[in-house]
Amino acid sequence: MLKRYAFFLAAGLLLGPRARAQTTPPPAEAKPLLGFAPAAAAAEYQLETKFDAQLKAGNLRDWMKRLSAHPHHVGSPYDKENADYMAGLFKSWGYDARIDISYVLFPTPKLRVLELVGPTKYTAVLAEKPVPEDATSGQTAEQLPTYNCFSKDGDVTAELVFVNYGIPKDYEELARRGIDVKGKIVIAKYGGSWRGIKPKVAAEMGAIGCLIYSDPKDDGYGQGDVYPKGPFKPETGAQRGSVLDMPTYPGDPLTPGYGSTKNAKRLDYRKAPTITQIPVLPISYGDAQPLLAALAGPMAPADWRGALPIPYHLGPGPARVHLQLAFNWKTEPVYNVIATLQGSQYPEEWIMRGNHHDAWVNGASDPLSGLVAELEEARALGELVKAGWRPKRTVMFCAWDGEEPGLLGSTEWAETNAKDIQKHVVAYLNTDNSDRGFLGVAGSHTLEKFFNQVGRDVQDPEKNVSIIERRKSLDLVSGSPEAQKDARDRPDLRIGALGAGSDYSPYLQHLGIPSLNVGFGGEGAGGEYHSIFDSFDDFTRFKDPTFAYGVALAQTMGRCTLRLADADVLPFEFQNLSNTVAKYGTEVKALAETMRTDTEKQAKLLADKRFDQVANPDQPLLPPKAQEAVPYLNFAPLDNALAKLEQSAQAYAQARRGPNKLSDDRKKELDQLLYQAEQQLLSTEGLPRRPWYRHQLYAPGYYTGYGVKTLPGIREAVEERKWAEADEQIRRTGAAIERFAGQVNRAAAVAGPAPAQ
Template sequence: MLPKDKDPTANLCSSNMTTALALLGFAFVAIVCISFAGKYHNNHVSVPPKLKTFDEIRLSIGDHLIKSVNGTKIRQNLRAITPEPHVAGTAANARVADTISRIWKANGLENVHFVEYDVLLSYPDYDAPNHVSVIDRAGKTVFKSNGTSPVIIPSEQSAPGAGVQWVAYAAAGTVQGEPVYAHYGRQQDFERLEKLGISVKGRVAIIRYGFCFRGDKVAFAQKAGAIAVVLFSDPAEVAKNGTDFSQLYPNSEWLPSGGVQRGSVMNGDGDPLTPLVPSKADVYPTRTIDEAYAQHVLPKIPVLPISYGDAYEVISRLNGRPVPLDWQGGLNFTYRLGPGFKDAGTSIKVEVRSTLKKRHIRNVVGYIKGAVEPDQYVILGNHYDAWVYGAMDPNSGTATLAEVGRALVQTMKDTHWRPARTIMFCNWDAEEFGLVGSTEFLEEFEKQLTDRAVVYLNVDTIHSNLSFEANTIPSLFQVVVDTAKRIPNPMKSEIKRARKTVYDTWVRAFPGNKTPSYPDFPDMPVPGGGSDQSGFLNFLGIPVVDFLYRNTSWSEYPLYHSMYETPFVSEHIFDTNDFAVHKAVGQFWAELARKFADQPIIPINISILADQLLNNYVHDLKVAIEPLKHRYPEAEDARVQLSHLIKHCQHFVHRARQVESEITALKQRNHDFLNPDQRISQLSRRLMKVERCFINPRGQPGSPTKRHLLYSTSDKDCYSSTVMSSVYDSVYDLVNAKTTKDKVAAGRDLASAISLVQLGVQCAVKTFDAAI
């Protein structure tokens, strides 16, 4: 382990190229090794007839790696990590970190160590659960929630405090008032209530989960004047086959009536007291707790999640008109809006016990050092902290990541192969509270990662067996699709339908509709927030892939953040064939990492990026801006700037095609060995830098961590992503401006936002020029 005050990545720069590569005992291995060393040693190698090219050798290594991933070992890892609840900042979570460290070291990862921070976290009173009550006019309690979820499988769910229902960073306190049903609690839902003449000011908002990050729901409710928020999971989303016990967990994946979704309601990523700087003991905090409240990073009102069994007792009593048809949920009665209850004088009481505490967290980091380019990092990441047991979110990914490391090391031992670039393994702490561990890491090592990181590959959770899904950016579309085509389909039912690979099911479940030039691509959304890939892309401009297995009709899963996420679900409900789905995710993860770590030219396709930028992003922007000319003369500068952007995007398309042609020619000319010409290394380094061209160091107005000019998380829902949000925000501001002065200012902001994107495009083109 390195000293705590040292850069944990720094020692990679001093690693020497492995001399044993030239001493291997059989021809297959010698060819592979010399392929990496050829950059420095001009050796020509005769290739045996069975393997005619180095591409074939690399695919053979990949085949070995894919076969080395073992579902049984993933299952064993999962059991080792999830015996007890392990919320970030607790002794139990520290024990999980120690377990991960031991597994990684036993698997052969190098320099396994902790990177530590002290951060502000939030906890309930585990000995005195929170409650929602219905109080009649005489002060008698008509109904009171239990405050805990019932144990269903005692052998897995009996730890003290496991069932306590709470959300992190909710304000402590007891409030009492009239309830109002606010549907999903989105901004448009509160606007609709206002149009219906119903205010939540001074009242308790009853909000169902779904379609929006819970922290955004609370922020919108607080802004509308609510004095508290009660959250619940509606059967329409989490018990679609009905609420009869035979249709629910443990007989299926659907949430039982006492289940509750936990989570964080903080708005923002990282330690709330140290935005933009790492939360180290010797670093001065950049924000106070009072400022965090004033800036709406932390809510000022109590917030409590309840089960749909308890929600029945509250919502069934509501007064007022019936909800709009599209607001009706899955409980067996007509939902009403309120305000108040049918029995006059009856009120709702919300009691929340919550404390803020400074706690120690630890990211776990380890390596497989590269043989040729040790200072270029292919980073694999997942978080390990959980709200309760976390056997799906996140430890399905944690268990799989450990097996990916073991399979890579096993492949190295079996073939004497070593990747050309360094593969870096990261298990993040305190992700559930707001991407805290990864954000602090990015803030501490911003300069090193900007220079060295090739790609970040993230898995948060594996929670279904229906289809693979990857969220990524256009420059990685091709390598993601090609890799999915190499992974055997884990589902026997799909194989019987002639869908032999992960790709075959994926492209059918999520057909692409935004890449007409590439009809064989599935839909690959831009990654949003909600997991650790967010900062890598939006803050540093590092290309990312966030992938999982999921159901096809709902982005979340019914048992999400509940106490019922234990190994039973994977072993007996959705991954019963020796963890075949977990194994498939691990195979994809390992093989994709190998491609980035081992291809002479990094598989980043800027031609697809340029095509998407011109024919998708800018095309849509033109459609949005063109009508403004008839009503808003203040948009004229923006229209002129858009014409400049289109011209530069067209140039980017042309230049990108030239670069791709050169890459193709280099591959064809050097299919037998690595060309010692430095052009290959030069092209790879420049491909790494393209995404960084779209990073604006100043960030978006009011959001300094949102620095990517093309991609960011939505202000309306931080789970989802937006494209060119600064530009579209300025369009919105112009259309909604009330005064001439505001219209002029919005028009200038719009032209400026378009100009910044244009500068990013010009930077991408110039990245490949011979001289400045």
């Protein structure tokens, strides 16, 4: 999946070969911990010191080398071998470990043909060239070829059109130049949005085929030296990846909303709604250059042009392209490794920690950089158990399979076990690929204050500051104006909201489980993503050579797991959430107002026949189409709900400040109210046109893919100018927030003084 954090500052020195991440030692008088009484907080700090002492960077290195030794995509022998190996490790550390199997659709290519048939001829190579400096890049017989999983079969020939990143606004720009892609094959650059959006939008615009390439300006020599001299994408490198329409629903496309057990009822794959409507193929910039060079027509806008040594024309034609794709539409098993450590006091409350283990090829960075940190966390917890510790709550370590094709393993496990998950799971903690640099964290804002305390107590391996402070420094230097203001004015770090792209999605957005997704990045940039060059050699050369940040990730997520497992009362807090959701409300109201103003300005310009010309006066832009006026929407249901949320958050904070001693029964009751509060933010109907997504605060955007839309029902209705739908979504979102506020009020009542007898 995507999972790359947008931290683009590269600074600092590499650590020596024996360097390890350090923790910030607690002061003599331990800092307060959310959910812990003072004495319990001191004991927790002592436990975390013992946990840190167990962490060894050498283990991460050894496991990455072992797990990335061969390609391990879904259906491959090494995928199953890795699952068995990890299950054995968990058992050796004292866990009850098992492998749960789902059966999912996983197409692989049997025919790939791409030819330029006019006015000149070229046959695309469609193969990555191994390099001698990379020990596993030459495992050709075991590697999946370059392809986009869940592309449609197809055999099409048509004129070519260059569509920049292939997102909706790019087609608006083409339309203003009188260029229509109906009946054409489009070629788009990777970037600007998730790859699956490109064929989705192209099909909606009438295109019959789609090519996606990595331009060297974005992912190649335009960034620096190419592999193996440097980390960036070489000429033959290509990005595999799924184009499943995950903004509609993730998981097995043949079992929407229910688990893909062996005997589950399945849709006909030819009718599955999340499989692309047109054939799509990823290619290298080496294969893209002859196709783009054969285009004529208007020059592309300046900001569309890449780094290839050619003029970037838009077309259509005279370049004509033949694209033929055929796939093996097979059902394959996916192997989810589930390792459980039973809780001693509240065994019915589960802390879930996950990372996937499948890869497109060898997958050292994606996903093993995060997985080996998770393994080391589990091993260190096992050592604490041997020394006499036992978690109060049950801890589950999960290694998911089938994430790359579309969150297949985690989604099917979640759908199969939905009732138990919603009854028992306190929080889901996710990692994926991670390398050197800056903290990246997003998730449920009920966990924001909790995570800030975790990040406060982990020190960055390269700088003598906490990982929170280093990230805030990045925001001050290169963040958005809003992020810069937060970094200056807020004492803590505002965490991001979750869209899609990794295994947290079914837990948060479908089942309402509080979730976090955490990693490091920004100093290990490169072009290995989803290619044969995502290898142990590449990772240890360019990503995190000493595994210092892998250890920092283990320290961070280990603290999350330990504190959630052992807190006296679960460390949820609602004032940060209230503040953030109020900000989302302000944003959607401002969006509607801006659209109203822009529409009025555009109408006046059209009335005056004033619209811009392109640089070439012989190619004037067509005037934009007149748009319907934006009505004044009634945001009162949202405003009223936000006011109630603020009041309930304050009530809970006040109740927890009191010296109230809770019985075990009241603690259990309070815990359940806290961890099931997020479920109140789900709607039974789900979001318009995609009911699988039920969370009213966070969802991937319908046209952004991985990118999050907050208050998604309202925001997307406004963006798409569906005013009746916007009114309905304002009411529905307000109702969900009011349900949530009611649950927080009930928690405040339980957390407060015991009722008089």
